[in-house]
Amino acid sequence: MKAMLLNEYGESANFEVSEIAKPTVKANHVLVKIAASSVNTIDMMIKNMGADLPLSPAAPALLGMDFSGKVEAIGEGVEGYKVGDEVYGCA
Amino acid sequence: MRETTALPLVAITAYEGLTRAGVKSGKKVLIHGGSGGVGHLAVQLAKYFGAEVFATGTGDKQKAIIEKFGATFIDFTTEKVADYTAKYTDGGFDVIFDTVGGANLTNSMEAIALNGHISTTVSLLEIDLTPLHFKGASLHVVFMLIPMLHNFKRAKHAEILEKLAKISNEGHLTPVVDENQFSLEQVGDAYAHLASGTAIGKVVVEN
Numbered sequence: 001m002k003a004m005l006l007n008e009y010g011e012s013a014n015f016e017v018s019e020i021a022k023p024t025v026k027a028n029h030v031l032v033k034i035a036a037s038s039v040n041t042i043d044m045m046i047k048n049m050g051a052d053l054p055l056s057p058a059a060p061a062l063l064g065m066d067f068s069g070k071v072e073a074i075g076e077g078v079e080g081y082k083v084g085d086e087v088y089g090c091a
Numbered sequence: 092m093r094e095t096t097a098l099p100l101v102a103i104t105a106y107e108g109l110t111r112a113g114v115k116s117g118k119k120v121l122i123h124g125g126s127g128g129v130g131h132l133a134v135q136l137a138k139y140f141g142a143e144v145f146a147t148g149t150g151d152k153q154k155a156i157i158e159k160f161g162a163t164f165i166d167f168t169t170e171k172v173a174d175y176t177a178k179y180t181d182g183g184f185d186v187i188f189d190t191v192g193g194a195n196l197t198n199s200m201e202a203i204a205l206n207g208h209i210s211t212t213v214s215l216l217e218i219d220l221t222p223l224h225f226k227g228a229s230l231h232v233v234f235m236l237i238p239m240l241h242n243f244k245r246a247k248h249a250e251i252l253e254k255l256a257k258i259s260n261e262g263h264l265t266p267v268v269d270e271n272q273f274s275l276e277q278v279g280d281a282y283a284h285l286a287s288g289t290a291i292g293k294v295v296v297e298n
Contacts, residue, residue: 004278011286015279035092039278039285039294040100041128042236047282055240064296065239068096086092089252090099091239 005060009050018060024073030081031073032089038066065090097266097293098132102255103248104235105133105188108210109140111231112186116141119180121202124190125162126153128293129212131267133188134160139263142186145179152291156267167198176202183207183226194218196230203228267292274298 001022004015025031043063046056057063068088071081081087108129114120120137124130125146134157137144144162148154157164165175176183183204189195192213199209200222209223210231223230238245258264269290273281275298285294 002275004275015282017276034298036096036295036297038096038100039281039296041285042100044282044285048286055236066096066099068092086095088095088099088256090103090235090248 003062005062006047007060009047009056009059009061011048013047020062025075027076028078029075030071030078030087031075032067032069032087033072034067034069036068037064040065067091093268093295093297094266096295097268098255098259098264099252100235101128101293102132102136102264102266103251104129104212104233105136106251106255107235108188108190108212108231108233109133109136109186111233112188112208112210112229114140114142114186118142118185119204120144120186120188121165121184121199122146122162122188122190123167123192123195123199124148125164126156127190129190130188131156131160132264133190134162135264136258137186137188138162139258145175145184147191172198172201180204186210189213197222200226200228269294272297 003018003020005018006013006015046053050056071083071085071087114137120142122130122133125134126148134144134146138161145165146157146162147165147167148157149166149168154164184202185204185207187199187203187209189199189211192211193216196218203209205226207228210233212233214232237243238248269292273296278296281294281296284290
């Protein structure tokens with residue numbers, strides 16, 4: 001699937017079009033096809049500061065927390081959601 | 092989907108700040124930064140909980156957002172803390188949500204009522220808490236990322252999101268979303284737009 005990855009951190013760093021493996025659904029998880037995401041100040045801080053911020057993932061990094069989308073697959077043990085549900089969250 | 096994705100992080104923050112401070116019907120609530128990302132949602136939620144809501148900001152754009160959501164606007168650049176506190180309360184605000192935080196906490200400690208509750212999202216500093224002591228007031232720090240960082244009480248955030256979806260669907264919670272549209276390939280432009288400080292509302296990327 002398509003993803004915009006940061007290969008390095010920094011204010012002038014660029015997101016690059018990349019192809020990554022589509023996640024498979026795990027037990028107690030749902031797989032969501034993302035329709036939209038929003039940019040929070042903390043996302044911008046992660047991009048600019050990288051490892052200087054203790055919560056930044058290692059590069060190449062897929063950023064973003066807030067999302068909305070549709071449930072595409074349901075993991076084992078999940079209750080209360082079905083395929084096609086419109087959901088939102090922060091992950 | 093544009094409006095929905097604008098909510099989770101900031102709306103959960105607004106909800107946690109207000110509920111931990113004990114917002115309820117009849118309380119006088121002051122939101123610092125009332126037109127900001129967390130602030131404009133906190134204004135709406137405090138109204139939803141039945142509070143009498145006041146919010147600080149400056150300039151016509153911020154004033155318009157604050158008043159649109161039903162709060163009394165306070166221009167912090169022209170009105171002194173002691174003056175607006177005396178004007179709107181009898182001894183201080185019951186609850187203050189300080190989304191500006193940092194050095195602004197001194198203003199919150201000045202405006203808080205005896206035994207009042209201050210919530211903030213920014214407390215990375217050394218500051219004199221003496222006013223808090225003599226008022227017997229409480230300070231609540233909201234750090235929304237804790238469940239994700241520590242795998243701690245994540246289900247609580249799901250419960251809050253369910254409540255927020257209901258409140259929003261009933262028309263009591265609407266995020267301000269920046270009018271610029273960005274595709275996934277333009278995510279870098281979206282970050283730059285947020286960094287520019289010119290965005291009006293949440294910056295959204297659509298896949």
